[in-house]
Amino acid sequence: MAFTGLFLITFLIVHAGINSSIFLNDNGETFNEFAHFMSHNWIVRFLEIGLFAGLFLHIIQGFLLWKQNSDARPVKYLVNKQSSNSKWYSRSMGILGSLLLLFLVIHVSHFFVGTKVALYSGDKPHNLYDEMKEVFSNLWIVILYLAGVFSLFWHLYHGFHSAFQSLGIHHKKYIPIIRTIGTGYAVIICLLFALMPLAFYLGWLA
Amino acid sequence: MNLTLKVWRQKNPKSAGKLETYQVKNISSEMSFLEMFDVLNEQLILEGKEPIAFDHDCREGICGMCSMFINGQAHGPWQQNTTCQLHMRAFKDGDTIVVEPWRSKAFPVIKDLVVDRSAFDRIIQAGGYISVNTGNAVDANAIPIDKKDADHAFMAAACIGCGACVATCKNGSAMLFVGAKVSQLALLPQGAPERESRVLNMVAQMDKEGFGNCTNTYACEAECPKGISVANIARLNSEYLKAGLSSEEK
Numbered sequence: 249m250a251f252t253g254l255f256l257i258t259f260l261i262v263h264a265g266i267n268s269s270i271f272l273n274d275n276g277e278t279f280n281e282f283a284h285f286m287s288h289n290w291i292v293r294f295l296e297i298g299l300f301a302g303l304f305l306h307i308i309q310g311f312l313l314w315k316q317n318s319d320a321r322p323v324k325y326l327v328n329k330q331s332s333n334s335k336w337y338s339r340s341m342g343i344l345g346s347l348l349l350l351f352l353v354i355h356v357s358h359f360f361v362g363t364k365v366a367l368y369s370g371d372k373p374h375n376l377y378d379e380m381k382e383v384f385s386n387l388w389i390v391i392l393y394l395a396g397v398f399s400l401f402w403h404l405y406h407g408f409h410s411a412f413q414s415l416g417i418h419h420k421k422y423i424p425i426i427r428t429i430g431t432g433y434a435v436i437i438c439l440l441f442a443l444m445p446l447a448f449y450l451g452w453l454a
Numbered sequence: 455m456n457l458t459l460k461v462w463r464q465k466n467p468k469s470a471g472k473l474e475t476y477q478v479k480n481i482s483s484e485m486s487f488l489e490m491f492d493v494l495n496e497q498l499i500l501e502g503k504e505p506i507a508f509d510h511d512c513r514e515g516i517c518g519m520c521s522m523f524i525n526g527q528a529h530g531p532w533q534q535n536t537t538c539q540l541h542m543r544a545f546k547d548g549d550t551i552v553v554e555p556w557r558s559k560a561f562p563v564i565k566d567l568v569v570d571r572s573a574f575d576r577i578i579q580a581g582g583y584i585s586v587n588t589g590n591a592v593d594a595n596a597i598p599i600d601k602k603d604a605d606h607a608f609m610a611a612a613c614i615g616c617g618a619c620v621a622t623c624k625n626g627s628a629m630l631f632v633g634a635k636v637s638q639l640a641l642l643p644q645g646a647p648e649r650e651s652r653v654l655n656m657v658a659q660m661d662k663e664g665f666g667n668c669t670n671t672y673a674c675e676a677e678c679p680k681g682i683s684v685a686n687i688a689r690l691n692s693e694y695l696k697a698g699l700s701s702e703e704k
Binding site: 313316317319320321322323324325326327328329330332333334335338339341406409410413414415416417418 | 473523525526527531552554557558559560622624625626627664665666667668669670671672673676677684685687688689690691692693694695
């Protein structure tokens, strides 16, 4: 989980970084250039296979973990005060991950599938910026994306430092640094992702 | 104080258990939780009923035998405390207290509140021996050990193997226990010769016993009566990774 999680964490930096070019407010010119590069460069295309492999591995590992862990306690407690000893999000990685998976299915169908169809059908260059504008004109989709980002935030907030613990990195000197970077990472990435649908819906972008 | 107790009663490992309700009266706030159970059991015996089976031995917080899940918390509401050291002043007159056994596939209920924790013994056995010279006991300070390492090894060795970590963990994971047992030797030169085989064998046994996996909620550290740090779980992970990469053992 830790290796695949950290791999996906690095992917999100690239994803959020490139998508943030919409905030340049140049009618998506830079963003579309980036999108074109990402969908046509063969190195990126190759890495894309790795990304999906990493994602599927993370999902499969998560499912196996959930199965083994629920089997480990066949009879549940009648009274269990879990809030007294742990944070809700640390106990909810499975459900947060499942919500994220649902969100990802919708997200991929919105943007990834359209780009691929345009790429292989040989039509005129796909305008991803216009597609974003259209998708995010629907209030319900904006709310859905904000809910997805909410799940992502808590998943990352726990997952970031948890990955280091799982890899055996636990040092008095480094824990506060890892925690701070993890919190900063989760806040910045999720803030950027949340602002994207909002910016389109609220008309902040041209 | 007068209390209502809801206690898990289960005749044997195979029978279905359920909560039974009991009333106890005139309980002193200075009594320990187990002494309160002694009062209840004497009351049950006088009534011609079966007393409640529960584990206990030293009653001074060092043996790791007592194992009750009290009002949803392992060893009750106090931090870094065993059930035998939990005193009735932790409760108020009129309180209802629910008492359950540790719940884990690897710790089957034997009777009432008594569970079989021999899975822990088998993990220790899997760790195997440490190589030492025979003959007279060596001088205590013959091998130089860094003070920090000695302190961390000692803190890990404070684990009494009560199983509260497993009982508390939402995944029923034993990684705090195994982490402590691996750490106490991995940090010392005496544990070096069998360092790799020890961690691999102990983790293999842990998995075989049916414990769950750590997802870093750190509930185990919060409920551990000896305050064993989750740093030991990280050490277990790194020891396991290193041994897995370099050991010639399967």
